Amino acid sequence: MRFALIGNPGVGKSTIFNQLTGLGVEVNRYPGSVVALEQGNVCYKNEKFEITDLPGIYSLDGSSDEEALVRTFIEERDAACLIAVLDATRLERNLYLLLQVAEYRMPMIAVVNKIDEAERSGLTIDTQRLSELLGVEVIPVAAQQGKNIDRIVPAALVSARTPGVLTPYDHHIEAALTSLEKTLSTPRHRNLLALQGVSVDPLLRDSAESIGREIEQRHRMSVHQIIATNRHNFSRHLAAEVVAIGERTAPLDLDSLLTRTIPGIPILCAILVFVLLAVFVIGSWLEGIIVAGFAANVIAPFTALGLPPLPAQIGVSLLVALQAGFGIAFPFVFIFYLALSSLEDTGYLTRAAFLADRAMHRLGLHGEAIIPMVIGFGCTVPAIMSIRILKTRREKTIAAFLITMIPCSARTVVIAGIVAAFVGLLWAFSIYLIIFVLIIVSAIFLSRITPGEQFGMIVEMTPLRRPQPALVLTKAWIRIKEFLFIAMPVLIVTSIALGLLQYSGIIDALQGMVAPLTMSLLGLPPYASTALLFGIFRKELAFETLAVLGGTADLGSVMSAVQLYTFAVISVLFVPCVSTIAVLYRNVGARITVLASVYSVSLGIFIGALINLLMK
Amino acid sequence: MTIDPSVREDFLEAIFILARDGRRPLLVREIAAALHRPEGEVLPVLKTLEENKDIIMGGDGGIALTLQGQDLGMRVVKKHETLQCFFSEILGMDGPSASNEACTLEHAVSDETINRLGSYLKYSPSRLQKDTEPVGGTACPLSALTDFDEGDDLVVQRILGQERANRLLDLGVVPGEHVRIKRKLANQTLVVQVKGCDVALSPEVAASICVERAP
Numbered sequence: 001m002r003f004a005l006i007g008n009p010g011v012g013k014s015t016i017f018n019q020l021t022g023l024g025v026e027v028n029r030y031p032g033s034v035v036a037l038e039q040g041n042v043c044y045k046n047e048k049f050e051i052t053d054l055p056g057i058y059s060l061d062g063s064s065d066e067e068a069l070v071r072t073f074i075e076e077r078d079a080a081c082l083i084a085v086l087d088a089t090r091l092e093r094n095l096y097l098l099l100q101v102a103e104y105r106m107p108m109i110a111v112v113n114k115i116d117e118a119e120r121s122g123l124t125i126d127t128q129r130l131s132e133l134l135g136v137e138v139i140p141v142a143a144q145q146g147k148n149i150d151r152i153v154p155a156a157l158v159s160a161r162t163p164g165v166l167t168p169y170d171h172h173i174e175a176a177l178t179s180l181e182k183t184l185s186t187p188r189h190r191n192l193l194a195l196q197g198v199s200v201d202p203l204l205r206d207s208a209e210s211i212g213r214e215i216e217q218r219h220r221m222s223v224h225q226i227i228a229t230n231r232h233n234f235s236r237h238l239a240a241e242v243v244a245i246g247e248r249t250a251p252l253d254l255d256s257l258l259t260r261t262i263p264g265i266p267i268l269c270a271i272l273v274f275v276l277l278a279v280f281v282i283g284s285w286l287e288g289i290i291v292a293g294f295a296a297n298v299i300a301p302f303t304a305l306g307l308p309p310l311p312a313q314i315g316v317s318l319l320v321a322l323q324a325g326f327g328i329a330f331p332f333v334f335i336f337y338l339a340l341s342s343l344e345d346t347g348y349l350t351r352a353a354f355l356a357d358r359a360m361h362r363l364g365l366h367g368e369a370i371i372p373m374v375i376g377f378g379c380t381v382p383a384i385m386s387i388r389i390l391k392t393r394r395e396k397t398i399a400a401f402l403i404t405m406i407p408c409s410a411r412t413v414v415i416a417g418i419v420a421a422f423v424g425l426l427w428a429f430s431i432y433l434i435i436f437v438l439i440i441v442s443a444i445f446l447s448r449i450t451p452g453e454q455f456g457m458i459v460e461m462t463p464l465r466r467p468q469p470a471l472v473l474t475k476a477w478i479r480i481k482e483f484l485f486i487a488m489p490v491l492i493v494t495s496i497a498l499g500l501l502q503y504s505g506i507i508d509a510l511q512g513m514v515a516p517l518t519m520s521l522l523g524l525p526p527y528a529s530t531a532l533l534f535g536i537f538r539k540e541l542a543f544e545t546l547a548v549l550g551g552t553a554d555l556g557s558v559m560s561a562v563q564l565y566t567f568a569v570i571s572v573l574f575v576p577c578v579s580t581i582a583v584l585y586r587n588v589g590a591r592i593t594v595l596a597s598v599y600s601v602s603l604g605i606f607i608g609a610l611i612n613l614l615m616k
Numbered sequence: 617m618t619i620d621p622s623v624r625e626d627f628l629e630a631i632f633i634l635a636r637d638g639r640r641p642l643l644v645r646e647i648a649a650a651l652h653r654p655e656g657e658v659l660p661v662l663k664t665l666e667e668n669k670d671i672i673m674g675g676d677g678g679i680a681l682t683l684q685g686q687d688l689g690m691r692v693v694k695k696h697e698t699l700q701c702f703f704s705e706i707l708g709m710d711g712p713s714a715s716n717e718a719c720t721l722e723h724a725v726s727d728e729t730i731n732r733l734g735s736y737l738k739y740s741p742s743r744l745q746k747d748t749e750p751v752g753g754t755a756c757p758l759s760a761l762t763d764f765d766e767g768d769d770l771v772v773q774r775i776l777g778q779e780r781a782n783r784l785l786d787l788g789v790v791p792g793e794h795v796r797i798k799r800k801l802a803n804q805t806l807v808v809q810v811k812g813c814d815v816a817l818s819p820e821v822a823a824s825i826c827v828e829r830a831p
Contacts, residue, residue: 059786093788093811220736221791225775228785232793232811255814259799259807354816358803366818367805391783456818458783461807 002050002078003156006070006101007085008094009056010347010462012113015143016085017053018474020152036482037069044153052079058460060100061196061224065388071193074104081160082108083152088118088125088140089463091243095235096228098134099167103189107160109137111152116142122246130242135164144468165238169230172218176211183207196224254464258351268355271348275339276377279332283409286331294323310503317499321491324538325484332409333483336378337476344475345467350459357457363440364398364447365390367457372399376406380576381483383408384583394452400588401446401596404576405439405603407432410539411572417543418568422556431569438573438603486586487579494537494578507533522570522605523612524563525550535571537578542571562615566608573604619664622723625692626651627661628670629722631681632689641678695722695730701737735773761808761822766800769830776824784825787815794830 005013021040038053054073055066074082084101086094091112098110112127131138137159141148169177173195180191186204193199194208195215212223219226258264299319307315343349349371357367368389376383380403387399407415420428501507507530515526522528527549535542546567550558559567575597576584584593630650634642648658662679665671670685681689696718703714764770772793775781788811789795799807804819817825 058783062782062786090812093813096786096788222781224782225785225790229790229792232785232788232790255799261801350816354799354805354807355801357805357816357818358801361818367816454820456821457805457816458787458818458821459816460787461814461816 001047001080001157002052003081003083003153004052004054004073004079005083005085006054006074006097007056008058008087008090008097009460011056011085011087011090011094012143013053013056013085014471014475015468016111016113016141016149016152017051018471019143019146019149021051036478037073038478042153044157049153049157057097059097059228061193061198061227063198064391074101074106077106080107081156082106083156084108084110086110086112088112088114089121089123091118091123091125092235092239095238096231099165099231099235102134102163102165103167103192105162105187105189107162109139109152109155109160110134111139111141113141113143115140116145116147124244124246126242126244130238133165133238133241136161167231167234170219170226172215173223173226173230176208176215179211180204180207192227196227255351255461258348258464259354259461261355264351264355268352271343271352272374275336275343275374279336279339279378280409280412283332283335284413286335287327290330291323291327294319294326299323313499313503314496317495318492320499321488321495324495324541325488325491327538330480333379333382334476334480336375336409337382337479338472340375340378341472341475341479342467345465345472347462347464350461353457353459354461361454363402363443364450364454365395365402365443366454368459369395369399372403373406376403376408378409379483380404380406380408380580381487381583382479384580384587385482385486387587391455392452394450395455396588397450397452397592398443398446400584400592401599402439402443404580404584404596404600405435405442405573407435407572408539410577413540414535414543414571415568417540418546418555418564422564423561427561427565431565431572434569434607435572438607442599442603486583490578490582491537498534498537521612522566522608524567525559528563528567531567532571532574535577536575536581539571539577542567542574562612565615566611569611570604570608573600573607575601575604619661623661624665624668624670625688625723626719627665628681628685628689629692629696631671631679632686632693635681635686641674641676641680643677644679647679691727692722694734695725698730698734698737699725702733705737759827761795761797761806761817761825761827762804762819764797764827764829766797769794769796770827771795771830772825772827774826776826781824784821787811787813789815789825795827 005017007013017038017040020042037055040051040053042049042051052073054070057064057066057070060067060071060074073079082101084098086098101108110130112125112130115125118125125140127138127140137155139148139151139155141152143149168174176195177188177191180186180194181188184191184204184207186194186201190199190201190204191208194201194204195212197205197209197212199205199208215223215226221229258267299316302315302319303312305312343352352370352374353367355367356370360366360369360373363369369387371389372383372386375386383403383406384400387396387403390396390399415428415431419431498507501510510533511526511530514529518524518526518529528546531542531546531549534545547553547555552558555564575581581593581597584596588596627647631642631647634646634650644655644659644662647662648655651658662671662673665685666673669682670688672680672682674680696715699718699721700714703709703717704711707714709717761770772789772791772795774791775784775789789808793810796809797806798809798814804822805817806819806822807814807816808822809815
């Protein structure tokens with residue numbers, strides 16, 4: 001039997017989900033959907049129940065991936081009970097979604113969470129009365145304290161009911177719903193959606209469209225707007241019945257600091273720099289341990305086996321891929337996710353989006369895009385995965401291009417390992433400078449040529465709160481699993497393919513073929529092209545391969561400072577790694593993936609040639 | 617002599633229009649011509665208007681509106697124009713009958729109704745069509761959220777732009793809803809409080825939300 005949690009973002013669904021299920025969380029995807037569904041199990045009276053945590057949404061009528069997914073989920077009706085989670089401190093707004101869910105006539109219960117927080121701010125909620133009004137069981141819960149969590153599953157099991165509440169709509173809408181129901185015998189919730197232009201049934205869509213147009217003309221308002229206003233007014237009416245507002249103690253308003261230009265922006269910069277430094281310092285320390293440990297304990301014994309050359313080559317490639325995956329995934333990506341999930345959990349990210357909105361606007365994006373951009377400094381893969389939050393195709397495209405250019409932690413390794421170590425620290429910083437300039441120039445260029453319009457930022461500022469370690473850990477864990485799920489297969493396949501190419505001598509042939517180009521255009525030794533090629537597999541590999549092929553770890557002795565600098569710049573810009581290509585393909589499609597990859601390769605070669613030309 | 621309020625309004629309207637056209641001081645003859653009435657009928661009414669302190673009659677026969685008279689005259693003219701616009705543009709009546717009908721109704725209609733009718737007319741059908749386009753630079757014909765300052769309490773009147781509107785509607789920014797500007801940065805990015813929640817908005821989004829000051 002399955003239950004599903006449904007609610008607005010930030011109502012504490014995840015906290016409840018976590019408390020009910022513990023850490024054994026599975027991430028599932030509907031075919032064709034990019035949105036992940038979290039699933040877990042809960043035991044009650046020796047029976048196992050499945051719980052699905054649906055993504056947080058504000059409405060069921062929209063066209064975003066999340067909203068469509070939740071709609072499909074409810075329509076499939078394989079949940080025995082929908083558990084609507086409401087935030088007691090924002091009851092009126094939360095009832096809006098509940099009223100929409102109620103249209104689906106599914107058995108449900110309601111959970112009013114954060115009842116403790118509401119009490120602290122002087123709000124008393126009459127859950128008994130709310131239950132009468134909605135016609136479903138209502139449980140007051142304080143999930144952070146674990147209060148009444150144990151009542152949820154029994155209630156879902158025993159007292160799930162089809163809600164008695166129905167929003168009274170404007171009489172034109174009601175008439176339209178009745179006539180659609182009579183003529184096409186389609187259910188009310190589908191007619192409501194169809195009136196707002198969301199329908200797969202062509203007959204229903206056409207009839208609804210013509211009725212909708214008539215209503216729109218009469219009201220001089222879109223049908224969606226009429227319906228939304230009706231629902232909001234009804235939820236206000238419901239909330240007024242059950243919420244008593246008492247003495248309110250003004251809470252400490254951190255926002256008076258965080259959302260002002262001063263000191264908000266310095267705080268934002270400090271937090272970002274701190275996160276990146278922490279990720280880099282802790283990450284590279286862990287990476288060293290993992291990579292060395294793996295090399296000594298797994299790869300070395302394997303090579304010592306003395307297998308025939310072909311299986312040995314395949315085996316080594318496989319192990320190197322695993323080493324790369326775990327070597328990046330755990331140290332950098334996981335730590336980055338930990339930091340990010342805590343920032344997210346505190347609600348600070350929405351403040352960051354607010355402050356960064358204008359700066360992002362100049363790059364053809366808007367405030368919310370700061371999140372993928374920041375993630376990009378840790379690892380490009382999760383950054384690309386998170387561009388889903390951007391609303392228009394245009395913004396997704398621009399963000400995809402820019403994020404592939406942002407120096408991720410692996411590229412920082414290249415810059416540090418090659419340039420900082422052998423050329424000079426200032427030169428290393430100059431690479432960052434070059435990249436930032438290129439990013440800004442590309443952004444301005446892209447925002448001119450990319451079709452589509454800008455959506456602008458509409459973000460609910462989630463209330464600030466202390467992060468909960470368990471929740472942060474689960475979130476980070478789910479994300480790292482998703483990362484491994486996407487990146488690992490690609491890494492393994494590419495690694496084996498490259499291994500085979502090398503084994504068969506094709507790589508050497510290729511290296512020979514491009515050698516004139518490498519030498520004359522870029523001024524690099526022939527083997528640098530192979531090193532660059534390996535870089536697409538894992539960025540630090542460019543550096544490591546260079547050391548192997550150069551025959552010494554002291555790169556300064558085999559290549560000149562200009563050569564090293566050129567190599568670093570190219571490998572930092574050159575093609576996003578294969579894992580990035582894989583997620584790009586998943587999130588923005590083949591065309592943009594190819595374009596972004598080709599763009600970064602050409603940019604890398606162009607800038608490399610330019611540096612070679614200027615500094616030789 | 618007491619006069620009917622509608623007569624007073626008709627007179628002040630006529631004088632206001634004449635005065636607006638810049639021909640001052642006005643003569644009794646001119647006013648009579650504008651009202652299509654004989655001078656003999658007009659003079660006693662003007663006397664009464666002077667007693668009411670609506671107009672001032674100079675010794676040389678020149679007539680001017682007082683502040684009070686000007687105010688009333690202007691309101692009647694506005695009512696007339698709004699009604700006439702509604703009758704001809706929305707109901708499709710021909711010019712003269714729209715004007716005649718407006719002449720009758722202008723005395724009975726309240727300021728409130730005229731204000732609402734006025735803002736309704738600002739979104740004439742052609743305009744409405746433009747609004748529902750996928751928005752780039754549509755601006756609020758009335759005042760937009762961006763025109764107000766931090767701490768202002770406002771009421772939403774209308775949201776332009778379909779796509780964006782949907783997300784705003786979901787968050788409770790619906791016509792008639794009270795919102796308050798909680799933060800406004802120098803670059804016009806703002807945070808509004810609606811239904812107890814804070815929502816951060818880009819300037820281009822805020823500019824598409826038409827509001828008026830809360831009563």
